[in-house]
Amino acid sequence: xxxxxxxxxxxxxxxxxxxxxxxxxxxxxxxxxxxxxxxxxxxxxxxxxxxxxxxxxxxxxxxxxxxxxxxxxxxxxxxxxxxxxxxxxxxxxxxxxxxxxxxxxxxxxxxxxxxxxxxxxxxxxxxxxxxxxxxxxxxxxxxxxxxxxxxxxxxxxxxxxxxxxxxxxxxxxxxxxxxxxxxxxxxxxxxxxxx
Numbered sequence: 001x002x003x004x005x006x007x008x009x010x011x012x013x014x015x016x017x018x019x020x021x022x023x024x025x026x027x028x029x030x031x032x033x034x035x036x037x038x039x040x041x042x043x044x045x046x047x048x049x050x051x052x053x054x055x056x057x058x059x060x061x062x063x064x065x066x067x068x069x070x071x072x073x074x075x076x077x078x079x080x081x082x083x084x085x086x087x088x089x090x091x092x093x094x095x096x097x098x099x100x101x102x103x104x105x106x107x108x109x110x111x112x113x114x115x116x117x118x119x120x121x122x123x124x125x126x127x128x129x130x131x132x133x134x135x136x137x138x139x140x141x142x143x144x145x146x147x148x149x150x151x152x153x154x155x156x157x158x159x160x161x162x163x164x165x166x167x168x169x170x171x172x173x174x175x176x177x178x179x180x181x182x183x184x185x186x187x188x189x190x191x192x193x194x195x
Contacts, residue, residue, distance in 0.1 A: 006039040013043040021051050028055050038072060045080040060097075070097050071108035078112035085120040086127055089113050100138070103146050110135050114153045121153065122160065126167035129154060133171040136185060137178055144182035151175065151185055155192025169193060 009027065012020040021044075028040035041059055044052045056077065063069040074097075078089050089109060092098060098105050114121050114132050121128035132150060139147035154175075157168035172193040176186060 002033075002035060006036070009039070010043050013047065016047050016049065021047070021049055025051055025055070029058070038076070041073075042076050042079075045076050046082060048082060064097065067104070071104050074098065074105065074108040075112040075116070078109050079116040081117075081119055083120075085113070085117060086123070086131060090131070101142055103143060106139065106143075106146050106150070110150055114150060122164060124163065126164075126170075129167050129171045133174055136175055140178075140182050140185050141180075144184040147182065148184040148188050151188055151192075155188065157192075 009020075009024060013024045024040050024043050027036050028044065031037045031040070037059070041055055044055045056073070059073055060070070063073065074092060077092060078085070080088065082088075092109055093100070098109060100106065110132070114128070121132070132154060136147050136151045139150060151172075154168050154172055157165045157172075160168070172189050175181065175189045176193065181189075
C-alpha cells in the first residue's frame with residue numbers, strides 16, 4: 001500500500017501544481033518512516049520549486065551525522081530529472097560531506113549520475129560524457145577500481161544513436177590515450193571501445 005501511495009503521489013507531483021507539491025511536502029515533513037521521507041524527497045528533487053531546496057537542506061541537517069543516509073541524499077540529487085543536474089553534481093563535489101577518496105561517496109554522487117540519470121548523462125551535447133571522463137581520470141590515480149567502475153557507462157555506446165556513439169567513443173579514446181593509466185581502466189575502456 002505504501003508503494004502504491006508513493007507511486008500515485010509521484011504522478012501527482014509531476015503536475016507541479018501547488019496542491020500536489022503541498023501534499024508531497026506534508027508527506028516529507030510529517031512522516032513516521034524513512035521510506036516515505038526518501039520517496040517524498042526524491043519526488044521533490046525532480047521539480048524546480050523552492051520546496052526542493054528546503055527539503056534537501058532539511059534532510060541534510062537532520063541526517064548529516066549518518067554517512068549512509070547522506071549517500072542517499074547525494075544519489076537523489078544526482079538522479080534528479082531536472083535540467084541542469086550535471087551542474088548540481090559538479091557543485092556537490094565541493095560539499096563538505098563529499099570526499100573523492102571515499103568510494104561510497106563517489107558511487108553515490110558520480111556513479112548515480114552516470115548510471116541512474118539517463119536524461120542528463122546522455123545529453124546530446126556530450127557534457128555528461130566529458131564530465132565522467134574527467135572524473136575517471138581524476139579517480140584513476142586515487143582508486144583505479146572505482147575509476148574502472150565509473151567508466152562502465154561509456155562502454156555501452158552501441159545502444160545509442162550515431163551522434164551519442166561518436167561522443168562516447170571520443171571520450172573512451174581520450175581515456176585510453178592518457179599516460180600512466182591504470183591497467184583496470186585501460187582494459188575496460190579499450191575492450192569497450194574495440195571489443
